[in-house]
Amino acid sequence: MLYKTSIEQSLILSGEKDRFKELLRTRLTECGWRDQIQMLCRQIVKERGVQNITADELIGEVTAKGRALVPDAVKKELLQKIKAHFSQDM
Amino acid sequence: MSEHGCIHLSNFKAAKGTQPYKVIYAYFVACTSTEARKRKAFSCYCYICRCLGPRLHSCLHCIFFGCFVSGHIQEHAKSKKHFLAVELTYGMVMCFQCGDYIYDRELTDIANERDAKASKALGLPISYRSWEPSANEIELLRLHPRRRRVIENSTIGLRGLINLGNTCFMNCIVQALTHTPLLRDFFLADKHQCQFRDQPGSCLVCEVSRLFQEFYSGNKAPLILHRLLHMIWTHAHHLAGYEQQDAHEFFIATLNVLHRHCKGSSAHTHSSPEHCNCIIDQIFTGGLQSDVVCQACNGVSTTIDPFWDISLDLATDIPTSSSESNDSGQKSSESSQKSNEQEPTSLIDCLTRFTRPEHLGSSAKIKCSNCQSYQESTKQLTMKKLPVVASFHLKRFKHSSRFHKISTYVAFPEHLDMTPFMSHYRNMNNGHCGNTFNLLPDNRYSLFAVINHLGTLDGGHYTAFIRQQQNHWFKCDDHLITKANIQEVLDSEGYLLFYHKQFLEYE
Ligand SMILES: [Zn+2]
Ligand SMILES: [Zn+2]
Ligand SMILES: [Zn+2]
Ligand SMILES: [Zn+2]
Ligand SMILES: [Zn+2]
Ligand SMILES: [Zn+2]
Numbered sequence: 403m404l405y406k407t408s409i410e411q412s413l414i415l416s417g418e419k420d421r422f423k424e425l426l427r428t429r430l431t432e433c434g435w436r437d438q439i440q441m442l443c444r445q446i447v448k449e450r451g452v453q454n455i456t457a458d459e460l461i462g463e464v465t466a467k468g469r470a471l472v473p474d475a476v477k478k479e480l481l482q483k484i485k486a487h488f489s490q491d492m
Numbered sequence: 493m494s495e496h497g498c499i500h501l502s503n504f505k506a507a508k509g510t511q512p513y514k515v516i517y518a519y520f521v522a523c524t525s526t527e528a529r530k531r532k533a534f535s536c537y538c539y540i541c542r543c544l545g546p547r548l549h550s551c552l553h554c555i556f557f558g559c560f561v562s563g564h565i566q567e568h569a570k571s572k573k574h575f576l577a578v579e580l581t582y583g584m585v586m587c588f589q590c591g592d593y594i595y596d597r598e599l600t601d602i603a604n605e606r607d608a609k610a611s612k613a614l615g616l617p618i619s620y621r622s623w624e625p626s627a628n629e630i631e632l633l634r635l636h637p638r639r640r641r642v643i644e645n646s647t648i649g650l651r652g653l654i655n656l657g658n659t660c661f662m663n664c665i666v667q668a669l670t671h672t673p674l675l676r677d678f679f680l681a682d683k684h685q686c687q688f689r690d691q692p693g694s695c696l697v698c699e700v701s702r703l704f705q706e707f708y709s710g711n712k713a714p715l716i717l718h719r720l721l722h723m724i725w726t727h728a729h730h731l732a733g734y735e736q737q738d739a740h741e742f743f744i745a746t747l748n749v750l751h752r753h754c755k756g757s758s759a760h761t762h763s764s765p766e767h768c769n770c771i772i773d774q775i776f777t778g779g780l781q782s783d784v785v786c787q788a789c790n791g792v793s794t795t796i797d798p799f800w801d802i803s804l805d806l807a808t809d810i811p812t813s814s815s816e817s818n819d820s821g822q823k824s825s826e827s828s829q830k831s832n833e834q835e836p837t838s839l840i841d842c843l844t845r846f847t848r849p850e851h852l853g854s855s856a857k858i859k860c861s862n863c864q865s866y867q868e869s870t871k872q873l874t875m876k877k878l879p880v881v882a883s884f885h886l887k888r889f890k891h892s893s894r895f896h897k898i899s900t901y902v903a904f905p906e907h908l909d910m911t912p913f914m915s916h917y918r919n920m921n922n923g924h925c926g927n928t929f930n931l932l933p934d935n936r937y938s939l940f941a942v943i944n945h946l947g948t949l950d951g952g953h954y955t956a957f958i959r960q961q962q963n964h965w966f967k968c969d970d971h972l973i974t975k976a977n978i979q980e981v982l983d984s985e986g987y988l989l990f991y992h993k994q995f996l997e998y999e
Contacts, residue, residue, distance in 0.1 A: 410544055413531040417523075417614050424616050430744040456568055457584075 418487060421481065429476045439468050497596040502587050504552065504576055505598070508974050513578065513585070513599055514606075515549050521583040521603070522610035536580065540564040553776045560586075621658040640710070649676075649960055651707050652714035652971035660970055661739040662721060662958035665746060667968040668941035668990050670707045671698070671958040674880055678771050679704035687755065696723050696746075697753045714822060714971040724749065739943055739954050740801075740988055747772050753830065776800045779877035781915045784858060784869050787851075791862025796876050798871050801883035802986075804842035806898045807890060839884060839904040839989065847874050847913045874915040880996065882910065884938055884989040888945065897948060904942075904989050906978055910935040937991035945987045 413419035429435050442464050447455060520536055523529045524767055527617060537544050538559040547560040553574035558565030565577050569588040577586045583603045584593045621763070625633065640648075649671070653663040678684075679701050688695040699720055706715055725732040728745040754770030768777070779796045786792075836842045849872040852858065857866040888898045911917050914935060940959040945952050957971045965976040 411533040415526075415528060415529050418616055420523075420610065421616065428995075458592070464894070471824075 426480055433473050435471055438471055439464060498587050498590045498594050499748055500575055500587050501594050501596055502964045510598060512552055514602055516578045517583050517603060517606050520550055520580050522606045522607050524613045538564050548580045549577040550580055552578055649708050650966060650973050652973050654714050655970040658736045660954040661737045661742050663970055664739055664943045664954040665743045666958040667958050670704060671941055672881055673992055674775050680708060695753050696749050699723055738909045742851050743872055747776060775880045778879035781874045781876035783872045786860035786862060786867045787869055789863040789869040791860055792863050801885050803885040803887055804846055838902060843913050874918050875913050876915045878910055878935060880993045882991040886987055888987055901985060904986055906939050908991055934995045936994045938994055940992045941990035942981055942986050943988035
């Protein structure tokens with residue numbers, strides 16, 4: 403836990419965490435993941451009625467599916483960049 | 493999910509304003525300073541279980557962080573009656589009395605503004621935001637409830653064009669322009685603001701705008717481009733007359749007139765595409781960097797010139813027989829240098845040649861601005877700025893002592909990555925590499941239109957292949973439109989090739 407904490411902290415300090423996040427966001431938009439998730443949410447909200455569902459419930463319903471839909475190429479690219487970042491720093 | 497805030501948040505704002513939200517957002521959601529980043533890194537964890545998230549929340553009433561997943565922020569809210577909390581990844585506000593996240597216009601605006609600042613501080617491009625209609629657009633949508641859905645296999649946007657006697661050179665360019673995605677979006681969104689309101693019928697941009705409406709109206713009958721042709725004749729005299737013209741020349745002339753008319757008559761002195769932000773320049777203008785290196789002192793002089801298209805040589809510039817004279821004296825040494833070289837067989841070949849250093853030769857000494865003497869030098873062209881639409885002109889027509897056409901097959905890809913031809917890429921390969929991790933711009937393009945020329949120069953005919961709806965291809969032969977496939981397109985003898993950038997940066 404301590405190790406995880408310090409890595410995460412160093413990423414926040416350098417601003418690199420935000421950069422990685424931005425890269426991920428860009429890739430997920432490009433590959434259509436964002437649209438897929440939006441459609442999914444729209445469908446669920448439509449079925450239940452907008453008054454009968456909370457954001458938390460919606461998150462609960464789409465999280466697993468959302469994770470599964472992330473293309474391997476995107477995961478790989480991000481992993482590679484994170485690795486490269488640390489091998490450069492240490 | 494409430495769309496318009498809630499009574500609890502309204503009461504909170506009435507009592508304490510938006511300042512508490514602003515502070516939390518600036519320090520813990522989107523940091524713009526190292527100071528803020530330090531605080532975020534070292535003091536942002538759940539006060540109960542010490543985890544860093546996910547879904548860490550900050551109490552809006554007091555200094556307290558709690559995770560949502562293990563219910564620690566909920567416990568705090570309940571025990572302290574602090575019912576509002578800010579989620580720290582996206583900055584959404586949770587109201588525990590309503591039991592959900594709350595949208596609030598004012599807070600959303602604060603968040604957007606802070607996000608933009610934070611991106612800027614990190615040198616990141618502005619991130620994607622989904623489109624939100626303005627009040628005006630909402631009104632328009634309400635007034636016009638009929639929606640046209642573009643379904644798979646829809647033929648909307650496909651229209652033949654009547655040949656008015658050798659006007660296929662115009663028809664093929666119009667097909668390419670009307671299928672340029674970003675140009676289409678501009679015109680179908682009715683974005684043109686006319687500079688010639690007092691002189692109706694004189695603005696070419698208005699005419700093209702009208703043309704887009706015709707193309708995408710759903711009507712399938714072929715169109716007649718009388719008006720467009722006459723307007724081009726009026727504004728680009730060298731193209732007047734019913735003879736066959738060069739489609740490339742027509743393309744450039746059209747861009748030029750459109751660019752001029754975007755600016756209005758007041759600005760005709762500024763007709764160069766430099767620093768112009770009209771829609772034509774936003775889409776078609778790139779920057780070409782030219783580095784001239786002095787052989788004596790290695791001093792580099794760099795200039796950057798705007799371009800609308802890239803003309804690529806197909807011939808190897810050798811006078812094959814002594815009867816054919818060289819077309820330009822100053823290039824003589826370059827010709828001899830190239831004489832035992834193969835002709836380019838692909839677009840990549842052409843671009844590689846186009847961007848490699850070239851020795852200017854002993855007969856072409858240039859005054860070096862660094863050592864102030866006339867020296868031999870090398871010159872290299874690279875792409876400084878890529879346009880949204882990259883147009884390539886394969887120089888199939890040789891304008892030497894007699895016209896002739898080069899009909900060799902030149903392969904071109906469906907997807908093209910321009911990275912190897914970029915200025916910064918070359919600089920990187922020439923030594924210092926800089927930071928490897930960077931959000932390097934994405935330079936990938938995909939083909940969306942090809943113009944072909946069949947036959948000889950004077951007796952020839954132009955046709956176009958155009959892409960519709962991502963991956964459907966059609967052949968446009970004047971009034972005839974037929975289905976095509978990508979292989980036919982790639983096998984064809986391309987004359988003008990149009991590529992569209994796959995990913996656009998937000999500005
Ligand atoms: Zn509290
Ligand atoms: Zn916790
Ligand atoms: Zn509430
Ligand atoms: Zn106009
Ligand atoms: Zn312009
Ligand atoms: Zn010099």
